[in-house]
Every structure is written in C-alpha cells, then in structure tokens.
Amino acid sequence: MKPVERLTDIETPVGYVDLERVRRNAARAAEYCGAHGLGWRPHIKTHKSRTVAALQLEHGASGLTVATLREAEVMADLTDDLLLAYPPVGRAKLDRLLSLPGHLDLKVGLDSVDVLSDLAGAAEAAGRTVGVLVEMDAGMGRVGLTTPEAVVGLAQATQEMAGVRFRGLMFYPGHVRMPAGEQSGALADVAARLDGVLSALAAEGLRPEIVSGGSTPTLWRSHEIAGVTEVRPGSCIYYDREGLDLGVASEGDLAYTVLATVVSTSVPGQAVVDAGSKALAKEDRGGGGFGILLDRPEVVVRSLSEEHGVLDLASTDWKPAVGERVRIVPNHVCVSVNLQDSLLVKDGDVHGMMPLEARGRGPWNP
Numbered sequence: 007m008k009p010v011e012r013l014t015d016i017e018t019p020v021g022y023v024d025l026e027r028v029r030r031n032a033a034r035a036a037e038y039c040g041a042h043g044l045g046w047r048p049h050i051k052t053h054k055s056r057t058v059a060a061l062q063l064e065h066g067a068s069g070l071t072v073a074t075l076r077e078a079e080v081m082a083d084l085t086d087d088l089l090l091a092y093p094p095v096g097r098a099k100l101d102r103l104l105s106l107p108g109h110l111d112l113k114v115g116l117d118s119v120d121v122l123s124d125l126a127g128a129a130e131a132a133g134r135t136v137g138v139l140v141e142m143d144a145g146m147g148r149v150g151l152t153t154p155e156a157v158v159g160l161a162q163a164t165q166e167m168a169g170v171r172f173r174g175l176m177f178y179p180g181h182v183r184m185p186a187g188e189q190s191g192a193l194a195d196v197a198a199r200l201d202g203v204l205s206a207l208a209a210e211g212l213r214p215e216i217v218s219g220g221s222t223p224t225l226w227r228s229h230e231i232a233g234v235t236e237v238r239p240g241s242c243i244y245y246d247r248e249g250l251d252l253g254v255a256s257e258g259d260l261a262y263t264v265l266a267t268v269v270s271t272s273v274p275g276q277a278v279v280d281a282g283s284k285a286l287a288k289e290d291r292g293g294g295g296f297g298i299l300l301d302r303p304e305v306v307v308r309s310l311s312e313e314h315g316v317l318d319l320a321s322t323d324w325k326p327a328v329g330e331r332v333r334i335v336p337n338h339v340c341v342s343v344n345l346q347d348s349l350l351v352k353d354g355d356v357h358g359m360m361p362l363e364a365r366g367r368g369p370w371n372p
C-alpha cells in the first residue's frame with residue numbers, strides 16, 4: 007500500500023475503505039459460516055483487490071469466486087480453489103481460463119451443453135480437467151436451468167465428456183432482496199427448488215459434492231436452504247446502503263464510502279459534491295436517490311450528473327460549506343468500487359492507497 011502523509015492532500019472523489027471494518031466483516035461472515043457448517047467462498051467482484059482477497063483467505067475463506075477472466079488471473083496465485091461463476095463463452099475466454107496455473111482446483115458454473123462441450127474440448131486439448139457446477143435458476147430468472155430434468159441432463163452430459171468433471175450445483179438467489187425479516191417465503195421457494203433438483207439428481211445416482219449458493223441480502227439466513235454446502239457473498243465485505251436498508255448490516259459495518267467535497271451551495275436547499283455518477287454509479291436500489299451521507303444519514307444524494315452529486319438538505323439542519331468533505335454510502339458498493347482507479351484505505355491511524363488489480367477486462371500483466 008502506498009502511504010498517504012496528509013489526508014487533506016487527497017483529491018476527491020475517491021473510494022475510501024476502512025480496513026478495520028473489513029476485518030470485522032470478514033470475521034463475522036467466517037464465524038457465521040463456521041457455525042452452520044458452510045464453506046465461505048467470497049465473490050471478489052465487490053473489491054477486486056488482492057489485499058482484500060488475501061485478508062478473506064486469512065479469515066477462513068475456503069476459496070474464491072470470480073466473474074471475469076481478469077479477476078481469475080489476478081486471484082489465481084492467492085488460492086488453490088477458484089470458481090468462475092460465469093459461463094466462459096468463446097475461444098478467447100477459454101484460452102485464458104485454461105492458461106490459469108495448474109495448481110488450481112478450477113471450477114466453472116455453466117448452464118448449457120454448448121458451453122460445456124466447448125469447455126470440455128478445450129480442457130482436454132490443454133491436458134486439464136475442469137470442475138463443473140451446473141447452474142440452476144433459483145427464481146431470479148437470469149441464468150441457470152429452470153427444471154430438475156434439465157439439470158440432470160447437463161450433469162449426465164458432463165460425466166460423459168473428457169476434460170470436465172461434474173462437481174455439483176450452483177445458484178444465485180439474486181431476486182431475494184426484501185428485508186431479512188421478510189424473506190421466509192422467498193427462501194422457502196428457493197429451498198423447494200433446490201430440493202427438487204437434489205432429489206432428481208439422487209434418483210439418477212448423482213451426488214453433488216458442492217452446492218454453491220448465497221448472497222449478501224440472504225447471508226445470515228443461508229443455513230435455511232437445506233443442501234447448500236457453501237456461500238458466495240460479495241458485497242458483505244464492505245456493505246452499502248442496500249445492506250443497511252435490508253437490515254443485513256448496521257452503520258458500524260459500512261466499510262466503503264466515497265470521499266467527496268462540497269463544490270457548490272448556490273441553490274437553496276441543496277449542496278453539490280464532486281462525486282457524480284462516475285464515482286457513485288447511478289444505480290437505483292429502491293431506497294430513493296443514489297446514496298446517503300455516512301455521518302448524516304438523513305441527507306440523501308437526490309440526483310447525479312457525471313461529475314455532480316446533488317445532496318438534498320430538506321431533512322437536515324446541517325449547513326455545508328464549499329470545501330467541506332463528506333463520506334457517501336453508495337446504493338450498491340460493487341459498481342462504485344469498479345469506477346475507482348485505486349482506493350484510499352484507512353487502517354487505524356494510517357492511510358494509504360490500495361490498487362484494484364482485478365479491475366478492467368484485459369489480461370493481467372503484473
């Protein structure tokens with residue numbers, strides 16, 4: 007980490023991470039998973055950082071999850087156990103996948119025989135065997151097979167091909183985004199879908215060694231889905247406004263904010279900061295606006311231009327001055343992190359700059 011002498015010299019907007027909170031969040035996820043006999047395979051798309059991934063592994067992560075080949079390349083020497091939770095379509099991605107270091111227990115999530123057969127052919131030609139997690143749709147309606155019969159068919163096809171090995175199932179309950187206390191019905195539906203798939207597999211003598219599920223909104227209720235062996239939460243390493251709104255995190259858990267500076271107070275009832283959609287991301291997560299202030303949660307980022315964020319002062323007695331600094335909690339942390347060049351990091355009293363090695367899509371050339 008490159009040290010930062012004087013915080014006031016730091017130019018804003020910049021993503022700002024509190025490493026002590028990150029450690030606490032990691033320890034809590036690990037403790038929860040340990041208590042329920044679940045593996046913790048964090049999705050690193052949230053932080054895209056080797057430092058944070060290493061910290062998660064130190065705290066007991068059993069392996070890592072990635073979505074892009076760049077993320078895979080960056081994380082490959084930190085763990086022996088990597089899951090690409092995204093179908094690798096096309097020669098370029100397959101070449102990169104199969105060039106990952108041979109020590110890796112490499113697994114891929116996929117939902118079609120097209121991806122499976124291309125992967126199998128490329129892996130066999132490269133002299134490797136890649137693990138396959140057949141992806142099922144748990145109700146989100148994005149990717150994943152929608153019937154138990156289709157899951158069984160793809161699992162059987164995997165068993166018949168060289169270059170690949172059936173290791174289990176994967177699903178993402180990304181549609182379960184209601185407050186934690188109101189998730190019972192949705193979680194019961196996910197559990198019923200999984201049960202149907204597990205029964206259909208068992209009837210054909212197929213026993214998934216891995217059943218990979220989980221998300222941040224459902225994190226603390228993951229154990230209610232019978233049959234899940236590991237979870238892949240991402241945003242819970244930093245949390246965001248959505249996590250706060252859903253009751254999965256409290257203010258003291260928020261480990262990522264965007265440090266911004268007030269640049270104008272000319273229009274009554276509002277203040278404008280230098281964090282716009284190119285720092286916060288214009289993502290609507292149902293809470294109204296695009297973020298809140300960490301220290302004054304009553305102040306909402308009402309609207310965004312690319313480099314302007316408009317703070318609504320209607321519910322506060324705070325009178326901001328031009329030049330004043332604020333910390334903004336974005337609606338969705340992952341997309342905000344992805345907009346930063348590097349992050350300002352605080353570890354106790356020490357500040358430094360942390361690179362985001364896994365950002366971008368091109369090959370990683372350290």
Ligand SMILES: Cc1ncc(COP(=O)(O)O)c(C=O)c1O
Binds near residue numbers: 223238240242
């Ligand atoms: C396949 C998959 N797994 C895990 C995650 C992690 O989700 P969250 O950030 O809600 O924990 C995501 C997020 O988009 C995902 O797409």
